[in-house]
Amino acid sequence: LAKTTQPISMDSYEGQEVNITCSHNNIATNDYITWYQQFPSQGPRFIIQGYKTKVTNEVASLFIPADRKSSTLSLPRVSLSDTAVYYCLVGGNTDKLIFGTGTRLQVFP
């Protein structure tokens, strides 16, 4: 399983765009990159998944460069309700999910 490294915490203000970068230098050819969001006292929630280039959904965008050794989760115009822990996971189709400690995002008014 590819190990991931992401910042422990980030601060932002409402209305700003937040970019959380995850490093995964030893990602394998068949590995996908997946991000989860966890609010306090709740279970994690799937946000987005990608393999290469860019993926966008109603919640976020995921940017993956050509070498796939990193990825960036982009949250447009964050609000207070985006305060949560964000997990980056990397793995292939036979791997079990391995969560790290994630990035704690705090959004201020």
Place this chain on the structure above:
Amino acid sequence: DAGITQSPRYKITETGRQVTLMCHQTWSHSYMFWYRQDLGHGLRLIYYSAAADITDKGEVPDGYVVSRSKTENFPLTLESATRSQTSVYFCASGRDLSSYEQYFGPGTRLTVT
């Protein structure tokens, strides 16, 4: 449609007692998972199941037992609870192992005194 539910939501038990945490999903997902979450460790996989009567160990299986007689239920039993098993336990389900899109329950906060 409740999705995935866990019971109890909160439990306090004593060292050495047997405790069973329940998990029920209404999506008919093949895969079900149990995680524990502790400060500083993120989520760690305890056990998972690919189908009824098929279970396998995760990262931290010691001290836990699971069973899956029906697709929708996946109980987790602590045979003899220890203080180190004080944690928040999350159950999850998914269509398959490869999709990486798992759906998590609300969690059970277990305290072992």
